[in-house]
Amino acid sequence: MQHRFAFIKPLFRNLALVSLLTSTVLYAADKRDVIIDADPGADDMVALLMALASPEELNIRAITTVSGKVRLEKTSRNARLAREWAGRESVPIYAGAPRPMLRAPVYAENVHGEEGFAGTPVHEPRQGLAHGSAVDYLITTLRAAPPHSITIAMLGPQTNLALALVQAPEITQGIKEVVVMGGAHFNGGNVTPVAEYNVFADPQAADVVLNSGVKLVYIPLDVTQKILTNDARLKQVADLGNRASRVVTGILGEYSKGDMERFGLPGGPVHDASVIAYLLKPELFSGKQIHMSIETHEGPTFGETIADWYGVLKKDKNVLWIEEGDAQGVWDLLTECLGRLS
Numbered sequence: 570m571q572h573r574f575a576f577i578k579p580l581f582r583n584l585a586l587v588s589l590l591t592s593t594v595l596y597a598a599d600k601r602d603v604i605i606d607a608d609p610g611a612d613d614m615v616a617l618l619m620a621l622a623s624p625e626e627l628n629i630r631a632i633t634t635v636s637g638k639v640r641l642e643k644t645s646r647n648a649r650l651a652r653e654w655a656g657r658e659s660v661p662i663y664a665g666a667p668r669p670m671l672r673a674p675v676y677a678e679n680v681h682g683e684e685g686f687a688g689t690p691v692h693e694p695r696q697g698l699a700h701g702s703a704v705d706y707l708i709t710t711l712r713a714a715p716p717h718s719i720t721i722a723m724l725g726p727q728t729n730l731a732l733a734l735v736q737a738p739e740i741t742q743g744i745k746e747v748v749v750m751g752g753a754h755f756n757g758g759n760v761t762p763v764a765e766y767n768v769f770a771d772p773q774a775a776d777v778v779l780n781s782g783v784k785l786v787y788i789p790l791d792v793t794q795k796i797l798t799n800d801a802r803l804k805q806v807a808d809l810g811n812r813a814s815r816v817v818t819g820i821l822g823e824y825s826k827g828d829m830e831r832f833g834l835p836g837g838p839v840h841d842a843s844v845i846a847y848l849l850k851p852e853l854f855s856g857k858q859i860h861m862s863i864e865t866h867e868g869p870t871f872g873e874t875i876a877d878w879y880g881v882l883k884k885d886k887n888v889l890w891i892e893e894g895d896a897q898g899v900w901d902l903l904t905e906c907l908g909r910l911s
């Protein structure tokens with residue numbers, strides 16, 4: 570005999586199907602479209618590997634490179650190396666600005682080594698750069714993108730995006746948000762007493778991006794100098810036993826030494842990885858909307874991010890300024906990501 574509630578069964582089956590489809594659609598919609606702009610760079614290499622290991626969460630449309638701590642040829646070669654090590658050669662890489670907008674370039678081979686990083690051997694990667702410049706790529710892509718759909722992970726000086734915005738201000742329409750590793754307030758600077766490298770290396774570019782009205786998240790030294798290497802954290806990565814873990818522990822082993830010595834830190838920071846961690850798990854970070862401006866005049870405060878943390882200026886709040894990060898949470902996430910690579 571058929572149960573009198575038998576009709577409910579197919580109903581449930583259909584509901585289950587609908588809910589499965591909806592969750593798939595929601596999941597797909599949750600995936601972020603991202604362009605990563607970087608100047609690799611030791612910590613940029615770690616950040617790139619972390620991002621490239623996360624195809625379920627991040628749809629990396631392209632990596633764009635900029636001159637930074639080392640010259641553009643080296644930052645572009647290094648981005649191609651990260652792509653090869655991650656086995657993601659279908660992600661295009663466009664080279665961008667070979668120098669800052671106005672100021673003289675500030676190379677930091679003393680910090681990152683002649684190649685941009687040390688601790689693991691470099692080679693000429695199999696695959697070359699995409700044709701065309703990063704600036705043109707940004708203009709074309711952001712112009713054509715659905716409204717506020719693309720996140721820009723900004724791991725170096727902001728020259729490429731600033732040049733794109735100067736030429737085509739309307740491209741802000743395609744930008745969801747720009748998540749910047751840059752700036753310093755409570756911590757003090759790492760190139761001058763008040764300025765952080767990425768902003769100092771092209772303050773005018775950072776100012777153009779700030780004044781374009783795009784949604785901005787700043788992850789400053791205040792946070793990244795508290796998310797440090799230690800023996801246990803390096804071991805948890807080394808224990809993965811894959812190539813990615815060897816590359817990362819090799820690079821960070823060397824890179825940490827310099828910052829530990831220079832700033833008297835108990836471990837080494839991995840600045841740019843925090844941007845990717847923020848994209849993957851924003852709940853690991855906290856901060857607040859504040860007003861920030863950038864010192865673009867040469868002098869002792871050139872490149873300073875003037876962060877009005879207490880709101881004393883009573884001006885428009887134009888950035889989300891991150892002030893705290895869960896250090897172990899970021900390391901666990903990095904370990905999880907690297908574990909997906911070979």
Ligand code: BDR
Nearest residue numbers: 610612613724766767840
């Ligand atoms: C920033 O400058 C570079 O040294 C790092 O790659 C990071 O992007 C930290 O100030």
Ligand code: CA
Nearest residue numbers: 610613724725
């Ligand atoms: Ca960087």
